[in-house]
Amino acid sequence: MTTQPTAGEYAISLTAATKAFPTRDGGSYTAIRDVDLTVHRGEFVTVVGPTGCGKSTTLALVSGLHAATDGDVVVNGSPVTGIPDGLGYMFQQDAVLPWRTVLDNIAAGPRYRGVAKNEARDHARDWVEKVGLGGFEDYHPHQLSGGMRKRVALAQTLINEPSILLMDEPFGALDVQTREHMQDLLLDLWSGTGAAVVFVTHDLTEAIALADTVVVMTAGPATVKDSVPVTLERPRKVEEIRLTTEFLELYRSVWDSLRVEVELTRARGARRAA
Numbered sequence: 001m002t003t004q005p006t007a008g009e010y011a012i013s014l015t016a017a018t019k020a021f022p023t024r025d026g027g028s029y030t031a032i033r034d035v036d037l038t039v040h041r042g043e044f045v046t047v048v049g050p051t052g053c054g055k056s057t058t059l060a061l062v063s064g065l066h067a068a069t070d071g072d073v074v075v076n077g078s079p080v081t082g083i084p085d086g087l088g089y090m091f092q093q094d095a096v097l098p099w100r101t102v103l104d105n106i107a108a109g110p111r112y113r114g115v116a117k118n119e120a121r122d123h124a125r126d127w128v129e130k131v132g133l134g135g136f137e138d139y140h141p142h143q144l145s146g147g148m149r150k151r152v153a154l155a156q157t158l159i160n161e162p163s164i165l166l167m168d169e170p171f172g173a174l175d176v177q178t179r180e181h182m183q184d185l186l187l188d189l190w191s192g193t194g195a196a197v198v199f200v201t202h203d204l205t206e207a208i209a210l211a212d213t214v215v216v217m218t219a220g221p222a223t224v225k226d227s228v229p230v231t232l233e234r235p236r237k238v239e240e241i242r243l244t245t246e247f248l249e250l251y252r253s254v255w256d257s258l259r260v261e262v263e264l265t266r267a268r269g270a271r272r273a274a
Contacts, residue, residue, distance in 0.1 A: 010074070011164055011196035012039040012062055017071035019057050030221040031057040034071070037215065037224055041163075044190065044197045046207035048258055049217030050265035055200045058222070059166045062198065063089055075164065088162030088195075090170045094153035096141045103128060103137040105152050109160045127155040130189060147178040151185070158189055165190070167199040171206070179203075180238045183210060187236060204258070208250050209238045216257045219264040226257045 017035040020028040032054035039045050049055050060066040061073050064083040075084040096105050107124035111117065128137055131151040141149055150171065157165065171179045183206060190197060201207050207214050208230055216226040230250060232241055241247050 009077075010038045011041045011043070011076060012037070012198065013072070013074040014038075014058070014061065015072040015074075017058075017061055017068045017073055019054070019061060019066060020069045032061075032223065033221040034223050039196045039198060041196055042194045044199070044210055044212045045215055046199045046201055046211040046213075047215045047217060048201060048204060048207050048254065049222055050219050050258075050262045051202070053217050053220040053261070053265065054222035055217060056168050058217075059089075059168055059198060059200060062164075063087060063166055084164065086163035088157040088160055088165045090153060090157045090165070090167045092169045092172060094149050094170075095156065096149055096152050098141050101138050101140055102133055102144070102152055105141070106155045106159055109156060113160070123159060124155075127159045131155045131185065147174055147182065150174065150178075150182055154182070154186065154189070161193070163195055165195050165197045167197065169200055169202065172202065179206070183238045186210070187234075191235060204251055204254055205238075205242055208232075208247060208254065209236060209242060214250075214254050216254060217261070219261045219268070225261065226254075228254050228257070 014035050014037040017037075018030065018033050020030045023029050035058060037058070047055050047058065057066065061068050062075060062080065064080045064087075067080075073080040076086070078084070097108070100108070103121060103124050106127050107117075107120040110120035110123055115123070125137065128134060131154055133148065133151055133155075136144070136148065141152070144152070153170070171182045174182060187210065199207075199210060209232075211230045214228045214230060215224055216228065217223065218225045228250065232244075232246060232250070
C-alpha cells in the first residue's frame with residue numbers, strides 16, 4: 001500500500017484555494033477557484049495558462065501577499081499567514097534600486113537580514129561572478145542592458161538562499177537569445193540547491209525546458225486543468241533540447257491542453273468587445 005504525502009511533506013500545498021477580490025460596485029471578482037497544487041522540495045514547477053487567468057494570484061497566495069478567500073495554503077508544513085521564511089520572489093519588473101551599484105544591490109538582502117556591511121559585500125562579490133557580471137560591480141542600473149539587470153535581480157534573489165523561489169514571468173521582456181541565456185543560468189544556479197521553484201510563464205518552450213512538471217491552468221477563474229511531467233534529463237541546455245523529439249512531443253501535449261483555454265479566453269474577449 002502506497003502512503004500519500006501529507007501537506008507538511010510538500011514545500012507548497014494548495015487545497016481548494018480560492019481568491020475573490022471586492023469590486024467597486026460592491027460585488028466580487030473571483031480570480032482563482034478550487035486550486036489544488038503541490039510542489040515537492042527541490043521540484044521545479046512551471047505554470048502556464050491564458051492571459052489574465054490568475055497565475056500571478058496563485059503566486060501571491062503562496063507568498064502571503066494575499067490571503068486565500070477559501071481553502072488551504074501551506075508552505076513548509078505551516079499555514080500561510082504572512083510572508084513565509086525562506087521565500088524568494090522574482091517579479092516581472094526587477095527590484096533593482098537605481099541609486100545603488102550592482103554590488104550594493106546584490107548585497108541589499110543580506111544587509112536587511114542584519115549581516116555586517118563588509119561581509120554582505122564580500123558575499124555579493126561571489127554572486128557578481130556567479131551571474132557573469134564580473135567587472136560591473138560599480139555600475140549603476142541605468143548603465144546596464146536589460147539582460148544584465150535581470151542577472152542582478154537573479155543574484156539579489158538567490159543570494160538569500162531561498163528554500164522556495166517564486167518567479168512571475170521574470171524573463172518575459174527579454175529578447176529570445178538573452179532569455180535562453182538567462183534560462184540556462186537559472187538552471188545552473190538552481191541545480192543542487194534543493195529549492196522548490198514555481199515559475200509562471202506564457203512561453204511554452206520556457207515552461208518545458210525548465211520544469212520537472214508543467215501545470216496547465218484553465219481560463220479564469222482559474223483552476224488546475226493538467227499536470228504534465230517533464231522527463232527530459234538534467235542537466236539541460238535550452239538551445240540543445242528544444243528541437244529534440246521528446247521535447248516536441250511534450251510541447252504538443254501541453255499545447256493541446258492549453259489551446260482550449262486560450263481559445264475560450266479569446267472568445268470571451270471578443271464577446272465583451274462586440
